[in-house]
Amino acid sequence: MLRDGRDFKLFRLQKDGLIDTSxxxxGYSQWGFAGSEIDSIPTGITELSADKLLVTGYIQEDGLPLRHYPAIARFNAGGSIDLTFAQNGVFIFKEPLTADLNPTDDQSNNPNVSASLSIAARADGRILLAYNSRGRSPYRDQGLLIQLTPEGQLDNRFNLQGYTFFQIDQQSTASVDLRIRANGNILVAGNSGNQGFVAEFNETGALNPAFAGKGFYLFKIDGGTLRLSALLLQADDKPVVVGSFTTSGSTVRGYVNRLMPDASRDASFNLGNSLIVERPFLSLQLNCAELDSEQAIVTAGELNTRALSLAGRVTPQGLMDLEFGEDGLTDTSTEGILNFTTSIAIQPLRQIVLAGEHHSSAAVIRHHG
Structure with a gap:
């Protein structure tokens, strides 16, 4: 998937990495969330079923300030738009912001903070979305969960209106990822002020106060700013968070942590501590993660100081897997690797597929497991 002017293009690769011309x-499908006169920014793609694909992202409307609205489009497996979903295949969220939430810091001019839309599907076909609106009007600094019916309409079984705005700890909030638990409750990870969080919502869209005693757990870094970027849910119902933190000296390091299902500390993960992922004298950030077949945590990001992508593998015990790459991280001196990484997938033989950019062009690379 890549941007193409104000629209976007989907493409599919064969197993050998060549374009699938069927x-x-x-080999390509071009579309836009709202027509060619409005910018469509895709941020993710999900295989909903064997015959349906979902593209998530947002639209950008002109104005002062610019307005950004979450959007989702459903495609058939062959690349055509699914006209039976929402309105002509596309759902765009434009509901008014809840008035009583606390306004906080304005980052709308910060080029390093961008919107994104994460997705999870229920077994009955309903679709859950977590919108990361931080720094982008009109939903600046608010967490936002949306639930759609299988047909692409707001589901009023969720908070009576199909969506809920929220703030964690009365701070500027970004909802960056979500997972659905076996009991139907929703885990959401994100950032609140300078901290990361995991929150649990029940099926009706209310915080579950039994989770961590108040509905959310805060991850803190003394003397630094933590930014979570991914949430995983293990087969044993333990949530895993991945992200990066910036020290007072502006050095960036990767961050991985795991909790027990009730949000208490997991003593079996790095002796109950967070795992810091780093390369000496370089800034390293982690953007995405997946669990492999052995429940190892596979992460990906880049060395920001050199714009070179890398992947890492963390054992189920919360330690860097020293049998993987160099000290648990891939070799960034390899010719042809990505400059920036946006998403990750694990293939059956533990091969790692990364998508992102290489010299400003959309690119995909595969590492041996």
Whole structure:
């Protein structure tokens, strides 16, 4: 998936890494969330089923300030838009912001903070979305959860209106990822002020006060700013968070942590501590993560100081896997690797597929497991 002017293009690769020309028109499918006169920014793609794909992202409307609204489009497996979903295949969220939430810091001019839309699907076909609106109007600094029916309409079984705005600890809040638990409750990870958080919502959209005693757990870094970027849920119902933190000296390091299902500390993960991922004298950030077949935590990001992507593997015990790459991280001197990484997937033989950019072009690379 890549941007193309104000629209975006989907493409599919064969197992050998070549373009699958049976997809769309000669291998590509071009579309926009709201027509060619409004910017469509895709941020993710999800295989909903064997015959349906979901593209998530947002639209950007002109004005002062610019307005950004979460959007989702559903495609058929062959690359055509699914006209039976929402309105002509696309849902765009434009509901008014709840008035009583606390306004906080304005980061709308910060080029390093961008919107994104994460997705999880229920077994009955309902779709849950977590919108990371931090720094982007009109939903600046608010967490936002949306639930759609299988047909792409707001589901009023969720908070009576199909969505809920929220703030964690009365701080500027970004909801960056979500997972659905076996009991139907929703885990959401994100950032609140300078801290990270995991919160649990029940199926009706209310915080579950039994989780961590108040509905959310805060991850803190003394003397630094923590930014979570991914949430995983293990088979044993333990949540895993991945992200990065910036020290007072502006050095960036990777961050991985795991909790027990009730949000208490997990003593079996790095003796109950967070795991810091770093390369000496370089800034390293982690953008995405997945669990492999052995429940190892596979992460990906880049060395910001050199714009070179890398992947890492963390054992189920919360330690860097020293049998993987160099000290648990891939070799960034390899020719042809990505400059920036946006997403990760694990193939059956533990091969790691990364998507992102290489010299400003959309690119995909695969590492041996």
């Amino acid at each position: 997809f769309g028109a000669n």
